[in-house]
Amino acid sequence: MTFGLSLTAKGLTKQKFDELRAKGLSYERIAKMFSVSHETLKAWRIYHGYPVGKYPGRKTISLSIEKYEEYKQEGYADKEIAEYILNCTSRELSDWKKRNQITSYGQILFTQEQYEEQKKQGKKEKEIMKIFGFKNPGSYYAHKRRIGITKKKRPDSRSWKEGVS
Numbered sequence: 027m028t029f030g031l032s033l034t035a036k037g038l039t040k041q042k043f044d045e046l047r048a049k050g051l052s053y054e055r056i057a058k059m060f061s062v063s064h065e066t067l068k069a070w071r072i073y074h075g076y077p078v079g080k081y082p083g084r085k086t087i088s089l090s091i092e093k094y095e096e097y098k099q100e101g102y103a104d105k106e107i108a109e110y111i112l113n114c115t116s117r118e119l120s121d122w123k124k125r126n127q128i129t130s131y132g133q134i135l136f137t138q139e140q141y142e143e144q145k146k147q148g149k150k151e152k153e154i155m156k157i158f159g160f161k162n163p164g165s166y167y168a169h170k171r172r173i174g175i176t177k178k179k180r181p182d183s184r185s186w187k188e189g190v191s
Contacts, residue, residue: 033067094123094128137173141170
């Protein structure tokens with residue numbers, strides 16, 4: 027197997043690989059360190075019995091939403107929170123944020139049910155947008171489309187030009 031030999035010749039051992047992963051380095055970053063492709067590193071991992079899949083070895087982040095918001099108010103960037111405070115990758119923090127419905131801009135990614143509840147209370151689109159922390163209407167409407175809320179189609183009627191005499 028040439029991929030095992032080439033990486034071993036370049037100094038990558040199972041112990042070194044484990045140390046780099048424990049430091050939070052991504053597979054892409056490790057591959058770059060040893061001047062090989064991501065696919066070569068993947069083949070090496072398979073050969074040496076490491077798990078491969080969509081997110082092998084991702085760790086669970088134990089962080090409260092309040093603590094995360096506190097770090098953000100103190101001026102920490104997500105990358106700093108991930109690498110220096112939580113000792114994880116930025117991707118792992120991003121996944122945690124998605125699971126906890128936190129966006130980079132303080133938006134709450136609402137569900138269709140939460141949206142419909144606001145509409146039942148008689149709230150207008152601008153009010154709902156503010157409730158969920160959206161400042162940009164484009165991102166608000168894009169999120170609505172992603173969760174399956176589409177614009178109501180106007181009934182077919184004469185255009186305004188046809189009505190003008």
